Amino acid sequence: MNFVDEEQGEQFINVVTNEFGEIATIVDLSDIHKNQVSSIRVQYGKIRLLQRFVKHISGNRGYIVHITNGLQQFKNNQSTLLGADIAGFVKMLGSEYGKILSKTVDIDIELDRIQDIADIVYYEVGHFGLATEICYREGKRYVTYMKELDSAKSKGFAGIRVSKDKVVVITGGTHGIGALLANKLVEKGFRKLVLMGRQLIPSKKEWSSALNSNEISNAIKTRIRLIQDLEEKGAEIRIYSGSLLDKEKVANYFTEIRNTFGEIYGVIHCAGVSNIENPAFINKSVADMKKVFEPKILGVQVLHDIFVEDQLQFFVLFSSISGVIPSLAVGNSDYAAANDFLNAYARYQNQNGYTYYKTISWPSWKSVGMGTIKSSVYKNLGFISIDNKQGLSLFRRSLKYEAVDNVIPLVVKEDFKTSDLLDNKVKLNTDRLNNDNTQIVKKKELRKVYQNKRQLYLLS
Incomplete structure (x- = not known):
């Protein structure tokens, strides 16, 4: 499935809804392979899927869990850009639409550990809170927060030396x-x-x-x-x-x-x-x-x-x-x-x-x-x-x-x-x-x- 292609995304939506009816929960595992990717093409087909899902929610709630594998740099020495084009959408959808609960979850697990991945997915689908960005490192679950940076002294133009020739x-x-x-x-x-x-x-x-x-x-x-x-x-x-x-x-x-x-x-x-x-x-x-x-x-x-x-x-x-x-x-x-x-x-x-x-x-x-x-x-x-x-x-x-x-x-x-x-x-x-x-x-x-x-x- 090529989610970069808008038309393929539309075809996928139609096949799923025609066979199973409207979708209640999306668990996106398409961005978890560990191939090193240094550039990204936007997955417009996946965005169209999310739009269709939000517009035609079945029931009182719609749930989205977007799984990535190494997108977050935290405690991670092999980061990737896979999923970076979608994560921003997923994190905000719950704020724009009251019926949606959505989050991104970054893992650090090799793909052959299928049961470990399944356990995380099962837990996250069943436990939605206010956090929209979560990551797992060595079996521990982390959520984002903000920290005030300490003041630092610098020289020149905010730490950048002025150059007249460059x-x-x-x-x-x-x-x-x-x-x-x-x-x-x-x-x-x-x-x-x-x-x-x-x-x-x-x-x-x-x-x-x-x-x-x-x-x-x-x-x-x-x-x-x-x-x-x-x-x-x-x-x-x-x-x-x-x-x-x-x-x-x-x-x-x-x-x-x-x-x-x-x-x-x-x-x-x-x-x-x-x-x-x-x-x-x-x-x-x-x-x-x-x-x-x-x-x-x-x-x-x-x-x-x-x-x-x-x-x-x-x-x-x-x-x-x-x-x-x-x-x-x-x-x-x-x-x-x-x-x-x-x-x-x-x-x-x-x-x-x-x-x-x-x-x-x-x-x-x-x-x-x-x-x-x-x-x-x-x-x-x-x-x-x-x-x-x-x-x-x-x-x-x-x-x-x-x-x-x-x-x-x-x-x-x-x-x-x-x-x-x-x-x-x-x-x-x-x-x-x-x-x-x-x-x-x-x-x-x-x-x-x-x-x-x-x-x-x-x-x-």
Whole structure:
């Protein structure tokens, strides 16, 4: 069964439902083989199966248990990416749909130990709690939790030595958060940037006429002015326009960059797209999901292959707290799943020797990126949207830490508990929000960065 193929996924669903009726429980064992996989194709057929299952639940409850074998890095020296494209969906479905109970379970068992695997599956199908991410190591059961990272001192630009001669690449760098970072890097002394974006920008000789033309969009004019401003500050800027998935084109472009512009020093991957037109998971089309997955799941793998031989000092992936906190993925499941993949990808690459990888899972930025989030869940959890100054400060702070995946929850809630954030069914107490202490708590929490960890939970 090839779950990458959407049509095969549909055929599988039809065969099962025609023969046995609607499905009550899904136990997904298709991602447990131990083949080392360094790249992933999205299993759209499996996503379609999950959509069909959620839409046509038989009975009062629907249960999903997704089993992986080495996806979690915890106590694991042979990690894999198998299942990383699906895990994010499974973790959040219980938050979006009240009838669904779902979780991912990572094991460390050889496939010939069939009875041991069966025992775990049997237990997990029969025991659903609030945890959505579980792993077994040497017979012990662990669940996720968040741990506040200790402050650390650094030198230079947040621990990264400034280089005037080497090149920093920023995807999504011609607008939004990427443009803010480009300005900050130049302010700190970097002088060579490659800014990547999908929109075609006119050649420099056409800028004057483009800025005075009514036929050129304001978005393009803003990008031109950004480049002009950076150059006036002393930077040399190169622009790549096009899809990250055109691997040959991207590879040829950076071969030319290395030959004529300079050595690649670091990468900041800010590119991202969300799909807000069809918020419900069951209504999302494969075509819409592909747009979201292109930069986050597929694009990052292209970038890794292109820069794998460069002596990078950093490769920072911009993720989202929606990929970590299930309740914040409601209505944005594909975007959350894509960001969850980024977190898994950074952990995987670190374990394979590329220790310059790091993810930062952001809350919303007010005026850039995906913009201010106004959902009641976001507010009731105690989150606020950050402004540009706060975001740039948090970026600098997060680079101080050795942790691979950093989570930045900027909160205004006095009784903020990280344990609440990872639950499948969050019970919100809006009465305990205290707006009078917003400024005090904001300053306190602004200094906090969290890391995903694992907490021991023994079976009785």
